[in-house]
Amino acid sequence: MTQRISHWMDGRKTPGTSGRTSPVYNPATGQRSADVxxxxxxxxxxxxxxxxxxxxxxRHASLSQRSGVLFAFRQLLHERTEQLAAIVTAExxxxxxxxAGEIARGLENVEFAAAVPQLLKGGFSEQVSTGVDVYSIRxxxxxxxxxxxxxxxxxxxxxxxxxxxxCGNAFILKPSEKDPSASLFLAQxxxxxxxxxxxxxxxxxxxxxxxxxxxxxxVAAVSFVGSTPIARSIYETGTAxxxxxxxxxxxxxxxxxxxxxxxxxxxxxxxxxxxxxxxERCMALSVAVAVGEVADRLVDALAARLPKxxxxxxxxxxxxxxPLITAEHxxxxxxxxxxxxxxxxxxxxxxxxxxLPSGGFFLGxxxxxxxxxxxxxxxxxxxxPVLCVVRADSYEQGLALINDNPYANGxxxxxxxxxxxxxxxxxxxxxxxxxxxxxxxxxxxxxxxxWKASLFGDSHMYGAEGMNxxxxxxxxTSRWPDPATSAVDLGFPRTR
Numbered sequence: 001m002t003q004r005i006s007h008w009m010d011g012r013k014t015p016g017t018s019g020r021t022s023p024v025y026n027p028a029t030g031q032r033s034a035d036v037x038x039x040x041x042x043x044x045x046x047x048x049x050x051x052x053x054x055x056x057x058x059r060h061a062s063l064s065q066r067s068g069v070l071f072a073f074r075q076l077l078h079e080r081t082e083q084l085a086a087i088v089t090a091e092x093x094x095x096x097x098x099x100a101g102e103i104a105r106g107l108e109n110v111e112f113a114a115a116v117p118q119l120l121k122g123g124f125s126e127q128v129s130t131g132v133d134v135y136s137i138r139x140x141x142x143x144x145x146x147x148x149x150x151x152x153x154x155x156x157x158x159x160x161x162x163x164x165x166x167c168g169n170a171f172i173l174k175p176s177e178k179d180p181s182a183s184l185f186l187a188q189x190x191x192x193x194x195x196x197x198x199x200x201x202x203x204x205x206x207x208x209x210x211x212x213x214x215x216x217x218x219v220a221a222v223s224f225v226g227s228t229p230i231a232r233s234i235y236e237t238g239t240a241x242x243x244x245x246x247x248x249x250x251x252x253x254x255x256x257x258x259x260x261x262x263x264x265x266x267x268x269x270x271x272x273x274x275x276x277x278x279x280e281r282c283m284a285l286s287v288a289v290a291v292g293e294v295a296d297r298l299v300d301a302l303a304a305r306l307p308k309x310x311x312x313x314x315x316x317x318x319x320x321x322x323p324l325i326t327a328e329h330x331x332x333x334x335x336x337x338x339x340x341x342x343x344x345x346x347x348x349x350x351x352x353x354x355x356l357p358s359g360g361f362f363l364g365x366x367x368x369x370x371x372x373x374x375x376x377x378x379x380x381x382x383x384x385p386v387l388c389v390v391r392a393d394s395y396e397q398g399l400a401l402i403n404d405n406p407y408a409n410g411x412x413x414x415x416x417x418x419x420x421x422x423x424x425x426x427x428x429x430x431x432x433x434x435x436x437x438x439x440x441x442x443x444x445x446x447x448x449x450x451w452k453a454s455l456f457g458d459s460h461m462y463g464a465e466g467m468n469x470x471x472x473x474x475x476x477t478s479r480w481p482d483p484a485t486s487a488v489d490l491g492f493p494r495t496r
Contacts, residue, residue, distance in 0.1 A: 002032065003034040004034065005037065007037060007043070008200070009202075016038070018038060018043060020037075022177045024178065026360075027091075027093035027326070028093055029313075030327065030361060034181070036177050038177065038205045038208065038209070039205035040208060040209075041208060041212040043203065043209075044212035044213060045212070045216070048216050048218050050198045051199075052218050054170045054199045055143050055199070057196060058165075058169070059142075059169075067115070069193050072194055076193055080189065084186075085103060086099075086315075089322070090181075090315075092150065092179045094277045094314055095321070096314060096315060096317075098322075102152055106155040106157075107158070109159055112462070113166035119166075122138065123136045129496070132477060132495075134475060135478070138474070141221050141244070141472060142218070143169065143172065144222070146171065147223070147234065148174070149282075151282070151325075157183065159461050160223045160462075161186075164470045170199045170201070172213065174202075178326065179325075214238045220244065221243055222234065222238045223247075227249060228381075244469060246456075247456040249450075251284075252378075252379075253286055254289050254402045254412075255289065256289045256291065256412070256424065257290050257413075258291050258395060258413070259292045261414040266298065267302050268305070269438040270387070271309075274286065275321055275385045276321075276439075277321075277322075278322055278324055278363070285438055286382060287389075289402070299367070302348075302389070303348050311364055313357065323362045327361050333383070336376065339376050341368075343374075344370070344375070345369065345370055346368065347367075363385060365387075368387070369389045369391075372390070399424065402429070403427075403429045407450070408429055408431055409455075410430060411432070411434070412437060413433075413435055432448070432449075444462060447461060447464060448461040448462055449461055
């Protein structure tokens with residue numbers, strides 16, 4: 001009998017009642033491994049109602065109590081990394097080391113949020129007027145939701161829920177239906193860490209569940225990571241309902257390789273960032289902009305590294321690159337490779353060819369040279385193991401290419417020139433910048449987010465911005481006068 005993946009409500013697995021399910025596959029074998037429940041709008045209503053009750057109690061929990069739960073959760077996450085990584089690999093396909101790395105980066109967000117007693121400290125001003133003090137506090141929103149993508153089924157939920165829960169909210173997770181099992185593992189760990197029932201909820205589902213969360217009057221805020229068209233739609237729908245929304249969209253991340261760069265080091269970094277997790281990362285480097293005479297040397301160095309990368313089952317220790325998430329997505333990426341060749345790009349390495357494992361959703365690494373900005377392989381977010389090399393005559397031309405792109409998630413520069421690097425980080429119109437760092441995902445005490453079509457809303461994810469997103473400020477003006485001095489005063493309040 002096929003395994004059924006359920007919801008999580010009130011501290012326990014909760015079978016669905018909609019009668020709708022979606023198949024879950026092991027991408028390495030192509031075999032159906034489970035069916036996941038798909039919530040109806042009515043089931044979302046039930047989940048939200050339970051979360052509302054839990055949120056009212058949780059906001060009264062002391063900061064020390066909340067911090068204690070986060071520390072306990074952090075320890076469980078560390079102890080159970082191997083189990084959780086195996087769950088991720090079985091449904092996503094990424095290699096085990098990559099799955100463990102995703103968990104480690106998510107754990108950093110839990111550690112940051114555990115400092116909530118310090119993070120939520122307000123301000124206090126004594127004697128702003130005679131006998132009058134003013135202080136500021138931050139309070140939870142109530143029930144908040146996170147809608148997360150398939151490519152990071154652990155890390156991205158932890159970007160959201162750690163801070164949201166630390167701030168005193170109840171959190172509802174709607175994970176991707178493609179790899180939903182990690183969400184239930186996280187839910188069990190929150191329970192084992194001592195989090196009260198109902199504070200963390202999992203609603204499995206598709207667009208019906210998303211729509212219900214976006215329009216529910218008791219959901220105060222929504223966080224989203226995914227493609228740009230959906231991010232835009234979620235932002236517009238949610239904000240029209242009066243909700244706070246942070247919606248992170250797609251990317252087309254460029255690496256600018258200058259003529260003075262250490263080509264061998266740059267090639268190692270670009271290959272790692274372009275093909276890790278089969279390119280299914282919003283921070284993957286998908287374009288290498290080679291400036292001047294470095295282009296031929298860079299392409300040769302990149303091409304020399306690709307035959308050494310083994311494509312296969314992510315559970316095998318010698319595998320470097322696992323499968324793509326679905327057969328449909330694998331075929332879509334392969335279609336981009338063909339389109340690039342038809343539009344004039346040079347196929348240095350064709351990932352459709354070669355000895356690939358049978359049965360799963362595998363695609364080899366592709367390297368394209370002489371790509372130009374009007375080609376679809378350049379304009380579209382491919383989300384696969386495809387790297388495009390664009391040649392630029394100068395630093396200025398390469399910078400303009402990056403700044404003209406509608407996406408602005410991440411970028412990197414490879415150079416030995418400190419002045420050029422300083423100019424790049426000052427002038428480039430992108431939200432996250434790496435200097436000789438290929439994947440500049442910020443550490444947990446900074447915040448993650450791009451610019452332009454890569455972000456909808458004015459708040460980045462996690463870090464200080466995340467804590468602000470999940471709270472609202474309140475300013476209190478206090479005076480304890482002597483009754484003997486009390487009098488009617490119709491003038492506007494003054495401080496002097």
